[in-house]
Each structure stands twice: as C-alpha cells, then as structure tokens.
Amino acid sequence: MNTFATRFCMVFAGMTLAFAAASSQAADLQKVTYLLPAPSSLPAFAPWMLAKQRGYYAAEGLDVNFITAKGGADVAKQVGAGNAPFGGGVGDTPIIVRANGIPIKEVAVLGGSSFMHLAIDKDSGVQSVAQLKGKTIGAMSYSDTTYYALLGMLKANGLGKSDVDIQATGPSVWKLFADKKIPALASIPEWTINAELAGVKVDIIPADKYFKSMAQAILVSDKTIKENPALVRGFVHATLKGLRDIVQDPASAAADYIKAIPAYQGKEDYVLRVFKLYNKLVYTGQSRLGEIDAKRLGALQDFYVKEGIVPKAAPLNDLYTNEFIPAK
Structure with a gap:
C-alpha cells in the first residue's frame, strides 16, 4: 500500500473511532x-x-x-x-x-x-402605580402568575382589578404596548426591550417594590x-x-x-x-x-x-x- 493510501486509511480509521465514541457517549x-x-x-x-x-x-x-x-x-x-x-x-x-x-x-x-415588572410608557403621563386608575394595562392572561403579581402591585397601591382595565391577549400582548395602544404592561425583560427598540420610552417599576412574587x-x-x-x-x-x-x-x-x-x-x-x-x-x-x-x-x-x-x-x-x- 502506498504512503497516501496508508495515511488515508489511518485518518479514516481515526474518524470512524471518534464517531463511534461520540455515538456511544450519546447513547x-x-x-x-x-x-x-x-x-x-x-x-x-x-x-x-x-x-x-x-x-x-x-x-x-x-x-x-x-x-x-x-x-x-x-x-x-x-x-x-x-x-x-x-x-x-x-x-x-x-x-x-x-x-x-x-x-x-x-x-x-x-x-x-420577581419575574414580572410593570412597564409604563413615559409619554402616557403616568408616573406611579396609583395613577393607573381608570387606565388600561396589558397582561398575558387572567390565569398567569404575572397577572396575580399585577393584582398584588395594584392592591399595594390601593387599587383593585375593577379600578383598571386589564387586557389579556396572550404572549403578543407586548405589541400593544410597543405600538403605544396601552400605557402600561405587566411585562418581562424581553417584552420591555422589544418596546424600547420600537421607540417607547419605558419607565420600569419592579414588582418587588410593592409585591414580592417570584x-x-x-x-x-x-x-x-x-x-x-x-x-x-x-x-x-x-x-x-x-x-x-x-x-x-x-x-x-x-x-x-x-x-x-x-x-x-x-x-x-x-x-x-x-x-x-x-x-x-x-x-x-x-x-x-x-x-x-x-x-x-x-x-x-x-x-x-x-x-x-x-x-x-x-x-x-x-x-x-x-x-x-x-x-x-
């Protein structure tokens, strides 16, 4: 067998052994x-x-x-x-x-x-949780734990769920906020960054400030x-x-x-x-x-x-x- 053929066989054998070892490890x-x-x-x-x-x-x-x-x-x-x-x-x-x-x-x-925070559009004129009375807030769903954290934040500021209009429209709810159709959002970090990239000036109020969810x-x-x-x-x-x-x-x-x-x-x-x-x-x-x-x-x-x-x-x-x- 010539030198090239010998080297090829050695390399091929090495590759075969490495593949077999990787396959064995995966198995x-x-x-x-x-x-x-x-x-x-x-x-x-x-x-x-x-x-x-x-x-x-x-x-x-x-x-x-x-x-x-x-x-x-x-x-x-x-x-x-x-x-x-x-x-x-x-x-x-x-x-x-x-x-x-x-x-x-x-x-x-x-x-x-907390996983959740409250994102507020600075251009909305809202500067506190209490000032959300009568306003619309976005949430993912009415059974999600971020929704319950929102209720906790509202209660700590003297508001009940009937004092605001909570709209739950699923994982795309952040788009309403990014499009400036709602002034506030029960948010998570990626939604807030998405809104900022869309041009919204966001004021962040951590849930922990009022309600210690997880x-x-x-x-x-x-x-x-x-x-x-x-x-x-x-x-x-x-x-x-x-x-x-x-x-x-x-x-x-x-x-x-x-x-x-x-x-x-x-x-x-x-x-x-x-x-x-x-x-x-x-x-x-x-x-x-x-x-x-x-x-x-x-x-x-x-x-x-x-x-x-x-x-x-x-x-x-x-x-x-x-x-x-x-x-x-």
Whole structure:
C-alpha cells in the first residue's frame, strides 16, 4: 500500500473511532423531557438553552428534550401526572396547583426577585402605580402568575382589578404596548426591550417594590423527587450553571445562546440587552443560585389565600425543597 493510501486509511480509521465514541457517549446519555410553558425561543429560557449548548446537561449524563406545553398550569398537570420528570413555571405555581391536588414542588428558582415588572410608557403621563386608575394595562392572561403579581402591585397601591382595565391577549400582548395602544404592561425583560427598540420610552417599576412574587422555577413531582433524587440534582446543577454564566458574563453567554437559538443571528445587541435586564431585575437577590426563600414563598401563599385564589394554605414543605441546589 502506498504512503497516501496508508495515511488515508489511518485518518479514516481515526474518524470512524471518534464517531463511534461520540455515538456511544450519546447513547449513554439518559433522555429526559423538560416541559416549557412557552416556546423555547423566548430569552426567558436562556439558562436552560445555554446549559444544553455548553454541554452541562451532557456532563450530568442527560440528553434533555424541551417540549412546549400549553402554559404553566398545563406543565404542572403533566409533571404531576408523571408525563415528564421536569417542567417550568414561576415560583408561585406550586401554591396554586397544590390546592388542586397536583403533587409537585419547586426545586430551584432562577433568581431572587420577581419575574414580572410593570412597564409604563413615559409619554402616557403616568408616573406611579396609583395613577393607573381608570387606565388600561396589558397582561398575558387572567390565569398567569404575572397577572396575580399585577393584582398584588395594584392592591399595594390601593387599587383593585375593577379600578383598571386589564387586557389579556396572550404572549403578543407586548405589541400593544410597543405600538403605544396601552400605557402600561405587566411585562418581562424581553417584552420591555422589544418596546424600547420600537421607540417607547419605558419607565420600569419592579414588582418587588410593592409585591414580592417570584422568578421562574424548576418543577418536579413528589414521586420523581422520592424515586430519582440523583436525576433531579443533576438537572438542577446543570441548569444553574447556565444561569451562573449569564450572571457572570452576559456577553459570552449571549454569543453561545445565539448558537443554540439561531433565530437571533444578527440580533446580538438585543439578546445582550435582555440578559442585562434579567440580571438587573430577576436574577439578583440570592445568596445561593437557585435558593428558594421560604419566608417569601409563605408570604406569597398568604396573599393567594386572602384573595381567594386558593382555598387554603398548604404546608410550606409541600411546596418547595432546597436540597438539590449546590452549596455556595
């Protein structure tokens, strides 16, 4: 055999072995499903997408498949029924669904502040929550936890839901605000950045200023926690590494996030602005990444019970656990 042929065979054999090794590694990964309450392309889910893109799930032996469900309530029902081991919602979710007999807990919350904030169009003349009386406010839905956070903010300022006109038109509600058709929006960071890019001068009022709702949470059934704690721990650790990367280096995280979600190619500045706003408004306020504040959760449950959103309080230990988040 001539030298060229020999080299070709060696290179081909090496490539074959590498492919076989990669295939074997992929085959060794445990396939798991994570249910999202909205499409995976939303920057709100960047910690999860980044954890997959950077191989953090694979390092824990997991091959994660993200599937979009029909909102947070559907996620909770499916996870509680055992149709998926994990799902996403807001930290408020277990308070609501436990009252309906759905056996789930939150095992990590991605940020120590509220997921929702109130965005106000500065040109509307509204300068405070109290001045929204008689005005229109946009919200995603009347059953979403960001809607309940809005009610909490209004109540803290002496307003009930009948004092304002709340329009819930789904995930595209931000467009009404961006088009200046409504003066205020129960918003999340990407919606606010979208509005700013559309030319709206936005005044941001964090929900935490008046009402301490919660950030996004990882939801797991009681059964999975009991029967497969190692799976839960691995998933939580990997996801929190994605969160850590956004907090510590949003520019680098944005670059890899765009590799995971190519629809944002050419929109690097937008993604970075969104990440920075999440860092400022949502991902702040935790001594340990992922840690659930029991006092905050308890006060939130008290509000839900008092407002008749849930019939009675559940024991706090039924709503959450911090046993799976890493030490400092």
